[in-house]
Amino acid sequence: xxxxxxxxxxxxxxxxxxxxxxxxxxxxxxxxxxxxxxxxxxxxxxxxxxxxxxxxxxxxxxxxxxxxxxxxxxxxxxxxxxxxxxxxxxxxxxxxxxxxxxxxxxxxxxxxxxxxxxxxxxxxxxxxxxxxxxxxxxxxxxxxxxxxxxxxxxxxxxxxxxx
Amino acid sequence: xxxxxxxxxxxxxxxxxxxxxxxxxxxxxxxxxxxxxxxxxxxxxxxxxxxxxxxxxxxxxxxxxxxxxxxxxxxxxxxxxxxxxxxxxxxxxxxxxxxxxxxxxxxxxxxxxxxxxxxxxxxxxxxxxxxxxxxxxxxxxxxxxxxxxxxxxxxxxxxxxxx
Amino acid sequence: xxxxxxxxxxxxxxxxxxxxxxxxxxxxxxxxxxxxxxxxxxxxxxxxxxxxxxxxxxxxxxxxxxxxxxxxxxxxxxxxxxxxxxxxxxxxxxxxxxxxxxxxxxxxxxxxxxxxxxxxxxxxxxxxxxxxxxxxxxxxxxxxxxxxxxxxxxxxxxxxxxx
Amino acid sequence: xxxxxxxxxxxxxxxxxxxxxxxxxxxxxxxxxxxxxxxxxxxxxxxxxxxxxxxxxxxxxxxxxxxxxxxxxxxxxxxxxxxxxxxxxxxxxxxxxxxxxxxxxxxxxxxxxxxxxxxxxxxxxxxxxxxxxxxxxxxxxxxxxxxxxxxxxxxxxxxxxxx
Amino acid sequence: xxxxxxxxxxxxxxxxxxxxxxxxxxxxxxxxxxxxxxxxxxxxxxxxxxxxxxxxxxxxxxxxxxxxxxxxxxxxxxxxxxxxxxxxxxxxxxxxxxxxxxxxxxxxxxxxxxxxxxxxxxxxxxxxxxxxxxxxxxxxxxxxxxxxxxxxxxxxxxxxxxx
Amino acid sequence: xxxxxxxxxxxxxxxxxxxxxxxxxxxxxxxxxxxxxxxxxxxxxxxxxxxxxxxxxxxxxxxxxxxxxxxxxxxxxxxxxxxxxxxxxxxxxxxxxxxxxxxxxxxxxxxxxxxxxxxxxxxxxxxxxxxxxxxxxxxxxxxxxxxxxxxxxxxxxxxxxxx
Numbered sequence: 006x007x008x009x010x011x012x013x014x015x016x017x018x019x020x021x022x023x024x025x026x027x028x029x030x031x032x033x034x035x036x037x038x039x040x041x042x043x044x045x046x047x048x049x050x051x052x053x054x055x056x057x058x059x060x061x062x063x064x065x066x067x068x069x070x071x072x073x074x075x076x077x078x079x080x081x082x083x084x085x086x087x088x089x090x091x092x093x094x095x096x097x098x099x100x101x102x103x104x105x106x107x108x109x110x111x112x113x114x115x116x117x118x119x120x121x122x123x124x125x126x127x128x129x130x131x132x133x134x135x136x137x138x139x140x141x142x143x144x145x146x147x148x149x150x151x152x153x154x155x156x157x158x159x160x161x162x163x164x165x166x167x168x
Numbered sequence: 169x170x171x172x173x174x175x176x177x178x179x180x181x182x183x184x185x186x187x188x189x190x191x192x193x194x195x196x197x198x199x200x201x202x203x204x205x206x207x208x209x210x211x212x213x214x215x216x217x218x219x220x221x222x223x224x225x226x227x228x229x230x231x232x233x234x235x236x237x238x239x240x241x242x243x244x245x246x247x248x249x250x251x252x253x254x255x256x257x258x259x260x261x262x263x264x265x266x267x268x269x270x271x272x273x274x275x276x277x278x279x280x281x282x283x284x285x286x287x288x289x290x291x292x293x294x295x296x297x298x299x300x301x302x303x304x305x306x307x308x309x310x311x312x313x314x315x316x317x318x319x320x321x322x323x324x325x326x327x328x329x330x331x
Numbered sequence: 332x333x334x335x336x337x338x339x340x341x342x343x344x345x346x347x348x349x350x351x352x353x354x355x356x357x358x359x360x361x362x363x364x365x366x367x368x369x370x371x372x373x374x375x376x377x378x379x380x381x382x383x384x385x386x387x388x389x390x391x392x393x394x395x396x397x398x399x400x401x402x403x404x405x406x407x408x409x410x411x412x413x414x415x416x417x418x419x420x421x422x423x424x425x426x427x428x429x430x431x432x433x434x435x436x437x438x439x440x441x442x443x444x445x446x447x448x449x450x451x452x453x454x455x456x457x458x459x460x461x462x463x464x465x466x467x468x469x470x471x472x473x474x475x476x477x478x479x480x481x482x483x484x485x486x487x488x489x490x491x492x493x494x
Numbered sequence: 495x496x497x498x499x500x501x502x503x504x505x506x507x508x509x510x511x512x513x514x515x516x517x518x519x520x521x522x523x524x525x526x527x528x529x530x531x532x533x534x535x536x537x538x539x540x541x542x543x544x545x546x547x548x549x550x551x552x553x554x555x556x557x558x559x560x561x562x563x564x565x566x567x568x569x570x571x572x573x574x575x576x577x578x579x580x581x582x583x584x585x586x587x588x589x590x591x592x593x594x595x596x597x598x599x600x601x602x603x604x605x606x607x608x609x610x611x612x613x614x615x616x617x618x619x620x621x622x623x624x625x626x627x628x629x630x631x632x633x634x635x636x637x638x639x640x641x642x643x644x645x646x647x648x649x650x651x652x653x654x655x656x657x
Numbered sequence: 658x659x660x661x662x663x664x665x666x667x668x669x670x671x672x673x674x675x676x677x678x679x680x681x682x683x684x685x686x687x688x689x690x691x692x693x694x695x696x697x698x699x700x701x702x703x704x705x706x707x708x709x710x711x712x713x714x715x716x717x718x719x720x721x722x723x724x725x726x727x728x729x730x731x732x733x734x735x736x737x738x739x740x741x742x743x744x745x746x747x748x749x750x751x752x753x754x755x756x757x758x759x760x761x762x763x764x765x766x767x768x769x770x771x772x773x774x775x776x777x778x779x780x781x782x783x784x785x786x787x788x789x790x791x792x793x794x795x796x797x798x799x800x801x802x803x804x805x806x807x808x809x810x811x812x813x814x815x816x817x818x819x820x
Numbered sequence: 821x822x823x824x825x826x827x828x829x830x831x832x833x834x835x836x837x838x839x840x841x842x843x844x845x846x847x848x849x850x851x852x853x854x855x856x857x858x859x860x861x862x863x864x865x866x867x868x869x870x871x872x873x874x875x876x877x878x879x880x881x882x883x884x885x886x887x888x889x890x891x892x893x894x895x896x897x898x899x900x901x902x903x904x905x906x907x908x909x910x911x912x913x914x915x916x917x918x919x920x921x922x923x924x925x926x927x928x929x930x931x932x933x934x935x936x937x938x939x940x941x942x943x944x945x946x947x948x949x950x951x952x953x954x955x956x957x958x959x960x961x962x963x964x965x966x967x968x969x970x971x972x973x974x975x976x977x978x979x980x981x982x983x
Contacts, residue, residue: 007521028607032496032521032578076794089521094610096264100589101748107612108782113796118517121583121610123596126452130271142239144276170358191444195333195358195415252358257447259753263426270449281354284420284447286433289941293760305728307765402957422590427911434945439959456597468565470602585916615778619923631891633928659847680933684822684847684904741847746936752915759938770843773909773936775922 009033009089009120012078014041015055016048017158019136019150021128023062025093028122030066037085038063042075049137049161062151079114090119095129172196172252172283175241177204178218179211180321182299182313184291186225188256191285193229200248201226205238212300212324225314242277253282258292335359335415335446338404340367341381342374343484345462345476347454349388351419354448356392363411364389368401375463375487388477405440416445421455498522498578498609499571501563503530504544505537506647508625508639510617512551514582517611519555526574527552531564538626538650551640568603579608584618661685661741661772664730666693667707668700669810671788671802673780675714677745680774682718689737690715694727701789701813714803731766742771747781824848824904824935827893829856830870831863832973834951834965836943838877840908843937845881852900853878857890864952864976877966894929905934910944 011029015022015038030036038059042052050058052073063069074081082090090110092103107119124131136149140158147155174192178185178201193199201222205215213221215236226232237244245253253273255266270282287294299312303321310318337355341348341364356362364385368378376384378399389395400407408416416436418429433445450457462475466484473481500518504511504527519525527548531541539547541562552558563570571579579599581592596608613620625638629647636644663681667674667690682688690711694704702710704725715721726733734742742762744755759771776783788801792810799807826844830837830853845851853874857867865873867888878884889896897905905925907918922934939946951964955973962970 032607032609077791077796080794080796094589094593096268100583101750104583104612105748105782105784105787108615109787109791111614112782112800113791118521119612120521121612123593123608123610125600126455126597129452129455130268130275132268135268135272139240139272139276142243144240144243148275195444195446257426257430259757261750261753263420267420267449271452274451281358282449283358284449286430286445286447288437289434289944292941292944293757293764295757298757298761302729302761302765305732307729307732311764403954403959406957406959422594424587424590424913427913431911431945431947431950435950435954438945438963439954456594456601458594461594461598465566465598465602468569470566470569474601585920587913587916615781618778618781619920619927621920624920624924628892628924628928631895633892633895637927684933684935746915746919752909752912756909756938760941763940770847771938772847773938775919775934775936777926778923 006035007033007089008035008037008085008087009091010037010039010078010082010085010087011091012039012041012074012081014043014046014048014133015059016050016133017055017136017150017154018058018062019128019131019133020148021093021095021124021131023151024125024128025091025122026063026069027066029091029120030069032120033089033091034068036066036069036091037087038069038071039078039081040071040073042073044075054157058151058154058157061153077113079110079117082117083114088117090117092119092121093124094121095124095132169198170196170252171198171200171248171250172254173200173202173241173245173248173250174254175202175204175237175244177206177209177211177296178222179213179296180218180299180313180317181221181225182291182294182296183311184256184258184287184294186314187288187291188254188285189226189232190229192254192283193232195283196252196254197231199229199232199254200250201232201234202241202244203234203236205236207238217320221314221317221320224316240276242273242280245280246277251280253280255282255284256287257284258287258295332361333359333415334361334363334411334413335417336363336365336404336408336411336413337417338365338367338400338407340369340372340374340459341385342376342459343381343462343476343480344384344388345454345457345459346474347419347421347450347457349477350451350454351417351448352389352395353392355417355446356395358446359415359417360394362392362395362417363413364395364397365404365407366397366399368399370401380483384477384480384483387479403439405436405443408443409440414443416443418445418447419450420447421450421458495524496522496578497524497526497574497576498580499526499528499567499574499576500580501528501530501567501570503532503535503537503622504548505539505622506544506625506639506643507547507551508617508620508622509637510582510584510613510620512640513614513617514580514611515552515558516555518580518609519558521609522578522580523557525555525558525580526576527558527560528567528570529560529562531562533564543646547640547643547646550642566602568599568606571606572603577606579606581608581610582613583610584613584621658687659685659741660687660689660737660739661743662689662691662730662734662737662739663743664691664693664726664733666695666698666700666785667711668702668785669707669788669802669806670710670714671780671783671785672800673745673747673776673783675803676777676780677743677774678715678721679718681743681772682721684772685741685743686720688718688721688743689739690721690723691730691733692723692725694725696727706809710803710806710809713805729765731762731769734769735766740769742769744771744773745776746773747776747784821850822848822904823850823852823900823902824906825852825854825893825897825900825902826906827854827856827889827896829858829861829863829948830874831865831948832870832951832965832969833873833877834943834946834948835963836908836910836939836946838966839940839943840906840937841878841884842881844906844935845884847935848904848906849883851881851884851906852902853884853886854893854896855886855888857888859890869972873969873972876968892928894925894932897932898929903932905932907934907936908939909936910939910947
């Protein structure tokens with residue numbers, strides 16, 4: 006059985022992430038979306054919120070599950086019996102970083118391979134930090150994130166501002 | 169009428185910035201230099217100081233004005249009726265980031281296009297952060313920033329050190 | 332008066348080229364599309380055919396004219412009193428080559444500057460050679476070239492094959 | 495059923511190719527290695543020889559078959575009911591070209607997706623043309639190609655030289 | 658006499674660093690490893706610890722000495738009468754940054770030139786921050802750092818966790 | 821003794837090449853400029869002419885000699901007891917290609933290392949093929965090649981045109 010892990014911060018999930026999820030779910034038997042709890046960064050959304058968003062946007066894809074993890078990705082992969090790491094590639098600087106990660110992960114656990122999909126051109130410019138910056142200034146994010154989470158992103162910033 | 173915006177932090181303005189200003193001022197009818205007030209970064213110079221430096225170094229260019237802004241660049245462009253964003257390109261990593269910005273801004277406001285000029289080779293290695301690092305250690309910055317602001321940069325660091 | 336030159340082989344013109352033409356025509360007073368007669372390459376279409384295609388697809392843009400040239404671009408620019416060279420940027424390898432060209436042209440004629448526009452993401456993958464390869468094998472090119480030249484491209488390959 | 499195609503010239507197959515074959519064969523149910531008959535290039539080895547080499551080096555991998563093709567890759571994929579194209583990534587310039595190919599193929603046939611694996615660092619510098627250049631001058635190629643074809647490569651060059 | 662400086666943070670020294678040290682020590686008469694005291698970053702190891710590690714791993718290379726420095730690299734080079742800066746190149750983003758540094762240093766002190774070596778492919782993916790991240794989560798670092806410092810890295814994290 | 825080889829086609833030598841020659845001659849005891857006789861390319865200048873040009877422009881550098889070679893660079897290096905290959909780096913695409921060459925040469929002969937210098941920014945855009953293209957159309961090449969060979973380049977094209 007081919008078990009894939011698609012790791013990330015997903016803070017928040019974008020249409021670019023969703024594109025990779027849909028396409029990679031076709032290439033593996035089971036796809037686990039791994040949401041990183043990174044203690045050294047302060048995310049906009051809590052790990053619980055980010056997991057919840059991903060559950061909403063993947064409701065219709067039967068072989069996808071969402072889990073959070075912390076620590077090394079290769080350890081999470083081993084724990085889940087996953088043999089494939091899925092990553093989206095957008096740009097050159099992405100590519101260098103991803104190449105480095107893939108090689109390091111392979112050195113740490115030779116049983117896990119990394120499979121790359123290139124982000125659809127329509128989302129090639131898109132990242133969670135772009136979404137956060139636009140939302141922070143009240144700009145329109147409808148064309149960047151799944152429709153079911155648009156309001157949640159605005160709400161978060163309204164709450165931050167009202168503090 | 170072609171109104172261009174050249175946005176940046178200009179902390180402080182360098183000879184590379186000035187090169188882009190002079191060349192892009194020839195390509196548009198009016199050039200607005202937009203100085204970013206970024207609340208999440210702590211700049212060396214206040215936004216007022218940075219605007220003042222730019223006024224000094226562009227005194228002789230009649231179609232250039234200086235303004236500060238905060239928020240999204242596309243909103244500032246709309247407010248000023250600008251239809252062109254001007255950006256300087258130095259290097260590969262610049263290019264990727266600039267491409268992403270240009271595509272995002274175009275999605276947010278399709279009436280605004282981004283025009284790139286490549287930095288003159290003489291200044292291809294130059295950035296405001298390089299200037300700050302050299303000045304911080306008392307190195308020579310005469311060949312990196314307009315002559316009229318050299319002393320102001322040194323003064324700033326002397327003031328910081330005396331605190 | 333701002334006179335721009337958009338040089339290229341246009342063998343044949345693609346929707347990516349047309350995107351750059353439309354956008355750059357807004358940024359200059361007059362845009363001259365310069366079609367390169369390169370004696371060392373054997374193009375699919377003659378220079379007369381390539382000029383004719385460009386005339387058809389730019390019929391509705393009043394400030395665009397089409398001309399062929401050979402020799403150095405800076406000489407052609409000088410002859411036409413053009414002060415701006417327009418180039419589209421797609422990718423990293425493009426970028427390096429374009430940077431080199433822009434710097435060389437500036438050294439040869441300091442009065443001419445190069446303005447870059449980034450290709451719309453929708454056409455970021457597109458080149459004339461891709462179009463030729465697909466058409467050569469009878470693939471569909473409707474989404475790659477202006478509709479008015481689709482048949483001409485197929486006709487050319489049918490003629491080649493019948494020889 | 496997941497059917498993958500790993501296309502290429504394989505002139506000749508290298509240890510880098512073999513690494514991608516072994517790893518991608520694990521990720522799909524059936525892997526078809528597609529050997530390109532490119533009429534516009536003159537390869538060192540005939541398409542029959544290249545197919546034969548690949549058969550020898552993949553004898554032990556049950557779900558791999560070798561076929562030659564000409565024309566567009568997406569047409570070959572459709573004919574074989576393949577839904578995945580496999581490509582190895584080595585370097586930046588590779589990446590740009592591969593991205594362009596993947597986007598074009600996806601536009602031509604949206605049912606086919608491209609999956610990238612990064613070449614093992616050990617083979618990151620390796621290409622068929624490097625092998626050919628070294629063999630041409632009598633250099634050692636044992637560390638670059640599968641052992642069973644080393645002699646065949648030398649024999650080819652001896653035969654060329656004796657003509 | 659050719660005196661080279663190999664500057665860096667070395668937090669901690671990796672097998673990639675050691676590879677560059679061994680190879681560059683052959684190319685100069687005297688190699689000074691310059692360990693940067695950067696007051697604006699909080700390193701894992703103190704500058705004294707980092708110097709000590711480097712002394713241990715270079716015990717057998719007679720023409721290597723270790724020193725710490727702060728301030729501008731070109732000032733340190735002048736003080737030591739060094740005329741060569743040694744840098745390792747791994748990747749594209751490295752390359753851009755290194756090119757910028759080399760050009761700036763050359764402008765600040767034209768008597769100092771920068772010599773680049775490319776990191777051995779085996780260590781091409783390796784950085785001190787990768788080592789720190791793996792060690793932080795208890796992963797294996799034996800294949801990334803010289804054996805004599807493996808335990809020290811683990812000890813440091815155990816000490817941090819016990820605080 | 822440190823013997824370096826600076827290999828290339830030098831068709832013709834440019835001011836960029838000369839910059840690398842002068843700087844690398846300081847870093848080694850003896851520098852051999854290796855002029856490649858490449859039977860598969862048809863150069864503008866014969867190998868004898870290219871060697872002669874290099875002799876003229878390096879007259880004042882005592883530790884430089886010029887030799888032509890064909891075949892593998894590592895074999896030429898071994899024959900000359902050279903332990904260092906010198907290469908100039910200009911751009912990203914250069915970098916990838918050079919990295920591949922350096923790794924391959926190191927695999928073929930582990931005793932030879934490759935040292936890179938970055939081309940002075942003033943010549944960063946410059947290549948022999950640029951010089952040839954400009955000269956072919958009668959453009960000015962004084963700022964691109966050493967003054968003593970300017971006339972020879974023009975003469976060559978006049979001779980070609982008169983045939």
